[in-house]
Amino acid sequence: xxxxxxxxxxxxxxxxxxxxxxxxxxxxxxxxxxxxxxxxxxxxxxxxxxxxxxxxxxxxxxxxxxxxxxxxxxxxxxxxxxxxxxxxxxxxxxxxxxxxxxxxxxxxxxxxxxxxxxxxxxxxxxxxxxxxxxxxxxxxxxxxxxxxxxxxxxxxxxxxxxxxxxxxxxxxxxxxxxxxxxxxxxxxxxxxxxxxxxxxxxxxxxxxxxxxxxxxxxxxxxxxxxxxxxxxxxxxxxxxxx
Amino acid sequence: xxxxxxxxxxxxxxxxxxxxxxxxxxxxxxxxxxxxxxxxxxxxxxxxxxxxxxxxxxxxxxxxxxxxxxxxxxxxxxxxxxxxxxxxxxxxxxxxxxxxxxxxxxxxxxxxxxxxxxxxxxxxxxxxxxxxxxxxxxxxxxxxxxxxxxxxxxxxxxxxxxxxxxxxxxxxxxxxxxxxxxxxxxxxxxxxxxxxxxxxxxxxxxxxxxxxxxxxxxxxxxxxxxxxxxxxxxxxxxxxxx
DNA sequence: GAGTGGTCTAGACCACTCC
DNA sequence: GAGTGGTCTAGACCACTCT
Numbered sequence: 380x381x382x383x384x385x386x387x388x389x390x391x392x393x394x395x396x397x398x399x400x401x402x403x404x405x406x407x408x409x410x411x412x413x414x415x416x417x418x419x420x421x422x423x424x425x426x427x428x429x430x431x432x433x434x435x436x437x438x439x440x441x442x443x444x445x446x447x448x449x450x451x452x453x454x455x456x457x458x459x460x461x462x463x464x465x466x467x468x469x470x471x472x473x474x475x476x477x478x479x480x481x482x483x484x485x486x487x488x489x490x491x492x493x494x495x496x497x498x499x500x501x502x503x504x505x506x507x508x509x510x511x512x513x514x515x516x517x518x519x520x521x522x523x524x525x526x527x528x529x530x531x532x533x534x535x536x537x538x539x540x541x542x543x544x545x546x547x548x549x550x551x552x553x554x555x556x557x558x559x560x561x562x563x564x565x566x567x568x569x570x571x572x573x574x575x576x577x578x579x580x581x582x583x584x585x586x587x588x589x590x591x592x593x594x595x596x597x598x599x600x601x602x603x604x605x606x607x608x609x610x611x612x613x614x615x616x617x618x619x620x621x
Numbered sequence: 622x623x624x625x626x627x628x629x630x631x632x633x634x635x636x637x638x639x640x641x642x643x644x645x646x647x648x649x650x651x652x653x654x655x656x657x658x659x660x661x662x663x664x665x666x667x668x669x670x671x672x673x674x675x676x677x678x679x680x681x682x683x684x685x686x687x688x689x690x691x692x693x694x695x696x697x698x699x700x701x702x703x704x705x706x707x708x709x710x711x712x713x714x715x716x717x718x719x720x721x722x723x724x725x726x727x728x729x730x731x732x733x734x735x736x737x738x739x740x741x742x743x744x745x746x747x748x749x750x751x752x753x754x755x756x757x758x759x760x761x762x763x764x765x766x767x768x769x770x771x772x773x774x775x776x777x778x779x780x781x782x783x784x785x786x787x788x789x790x791x792x793x794x795x796x797x798x799x800x801x802x803x804x805x806x807x808x809x810x811x812x813x814x815x816x817x818x819x820x821x822x823x824x825x826x827x828x829x830x831x832x833x834x835x836x837x838x839x840x841x842x843x844x845x846x847x848x849x850x851x852x853x854x855x856x857x858x859x860x861x862x863x
Numbered sequence: 864g865a866g867t868g869g870t871c872t873a874g875a876c877c878a879c880t881c882c
Numbered sequence: 883g884a885g886t887g888g889t890c891t892a893g894a895c896c897a898c899t900c901t
Contacts, residue, residue: 417872419870436879436880439880454882492880
């Protein structure tokens with residue numbers, strides 16, 4: 380029964396009867412219209428939210444979500460040496476759409492244990508942190524925290540709000556610590572409450588966790604970047620040779 | 622209120638009071654114990670299922686799920702030429718655990734449009750299909766459908782149930798169509814009903830869709846493999862140079 | 864046959880949003 | 883102030899599982 384109502388609403392949306400941002404009928408009208416209990420109408424609306432078709436706003440109603448063309452994130456090409464050594468940002472390889480990056484310097488922080496291990500931190504266990512938030516078409520699509528060895532960063536442009544053309548990797552290269560190899564680890568799960576808030580996620584949208592480690596030629600770890608992506612907003616692409 | 626009950630159950634599970642496979646208290650006992658309505662106790666159990674802590678079995682109850690160490694899928698290394706040219710299976714690079722692969726030859730099939738485009742199929746739009754299902758510790762973790770150009774496959778070992786040591790890629794190499802480059806595209810979403818059944822997924826577990834395209838040196842597409850992964854069962858790893 | 868989860872009914876209160 | 887979703891109550895029937 381609730382599936383029928385949900386499907387009927389979905390069909391109406393696909394038919395253009397409700398456009399992006401439009402409010403769907405509330406529980407009471409829906410229940411009356413279909414001759415069911417309010418709780419049943421609720422479940423239909425909730426189902427649409429879980430499927431990512433609509434979102435609920437407390438005290439306001441259920442609203443049709445705008446379709447979003449996923450960002451194609453070219454995992455290998457975006458991190459090629461030519462990309463950052465030419466002064467371009469990494470993200471500019473991803474998508475032709477405008478991207479806003481909010482960047483906030485955290486300064487010395489204590490990273491999670493797994494990351495502290497990879498970074499080979501000394502006794503005090505602190506690293507230089509930077510928080511970023513990517514926004515495309517007014518939609519937050521990624522948040523990340525980047526960790527670098529404190530000793531490498533202090534007193535350099537990397538500690539500035541804007542590290543300059545080519546970003547952190549170009550600055551590392553200036554100091555003789557150019558990243559030569561990367562490892563990206565991808566995991567998927569449902570978001571925590573914090574992540575749901577930071578990415579403005581609604582309903583049953585999973586997040587993609589990407590953890591990137593940057594190594595120099597000699598195998599020294601110079602950065603660990605832990606990213607949280609809105610899974611609906613991204614297609615990850617990796618190109619490589621056999 | 623339902624959060625409190627859910628958290629209490631979660632704590633009891635973490636404390637070892639309920640082990641993997643154990644049945645949790647039903648709605649009625651739970652409601653009585655906490656002095657709430659049955660519907661509220663239900664919501665608590667449902668929350669645990671959505672979080673992937675427990676699963677519901679119709680007519681039987683809610684059961685604690687076994688923790689599962691994710692498979693580390695080494696995206697680049699597993700597809701290296703040395704891997705398949707040495708006669709090893711691709712999967713053997715992933716994990717030390719035993720992996721069962723069910724393989725079923727589908728024969729000539731009509732692939733989805735996107736895949737037909739990539740494969741550059743001729744007028745009839747048919748390709749050689751093979752279905753696979755990966756099982757680790759009795760748990761299905763991946764299903765896939767692989768498509769190859771019909772002309773390349775017919776009358777060769779690739780059309781057999783067992784294509785021999787090194788698998789399809791080794792056979793393609795025998796014929797002078799060795800894969801030289803790969804592209805993997807990753808997307809994440811909630812599973813369809815079919816996918817939920819095939820992977821025995823419970824509650825709010827997302828799936829990872831990996832679509833791999835294999836190219837020869839000359840850029841000819843020789844395989845498209847569309848995979849569906851249980852997101853809780855995998856960590857995807859990609860290593861590459863700057 | 865007893866117990867279970869899946870679904871449905873018919874109410875209710877609250878905090879919140881919008882007008 | 884009216885309407886909304888979030889949550890809760892107190893019942894009910896059904897198909898299913900397990901013993």
